[in-house]
Amino acid sequence: MKPRISVLQRRIELIKQKLQELGDLRPGRLSKQYNVCGNPSCHCKGTPPKKHGPYDQLSWSRKGKSTTRFVRAPNLATVKAQLDNYKKLRDLVDQWIDASVELSDLQFRSEGGDRKSSTER
Numbered sequence: 001m002k003p004r005i006s007v008l009q010r011r012i013e014l015i016k017q018k019l020q021e022l023g024d025l026r027p028g029r030l031s032k033q034y035n036v037c038g039n040p041s042c043h044c045k046g047t048p049p050k051k052h053g054p055y056d057q058l059s060w061s062r063k064g065k066s067t068t069r070f071v072r073a074p075n076l077a078t079v080k081a082q083l084d085n086y087k088k089l090r091d092l093v094d095q096w097i098d099a100s101v102e103l104s105d106l107q108f109r110s111e112g113g114d115r116k117s118s119t120e121r
Contacts, residue, residue, distance in 0.1 A: 008103040015096045026082035028060030
């Protein structure tokens with residue numbers, strides 16, 4: 001049990017280091033959008049329509065509020081990097097939680113203070 005505790009403690013420290021290395025974060029998803037303009041004689045109103053686009057659009061929800069924004073081409077690489085960092089953050093936090101729960105269970109068992117329930121046996 002002691003070696004496993006040490007492994008989990010090292011894993012948690014490594015996760016913390018990786019978290020500190022993350023750059024800017026941005027939640028959400030990118031999608032391609034096509035639009036129809038307000039000009040009645042535009043080709044986007046034709047048969048068949050030739051819509052304007054594609055445009056990169058970022059959508060996300062935060063604190064119960066949904067938001068969308070168009071992303072200009074010069075900013076696309078930065079936004080993609082921020083989205084990747086956010087995904088890494090979520091993955092690292094999940095790993096940290098899993099390791100912490102396992103570590104806590106092992107520490108409780110080594111102290112004799114935790115017994116598995118009948119459903120875990």
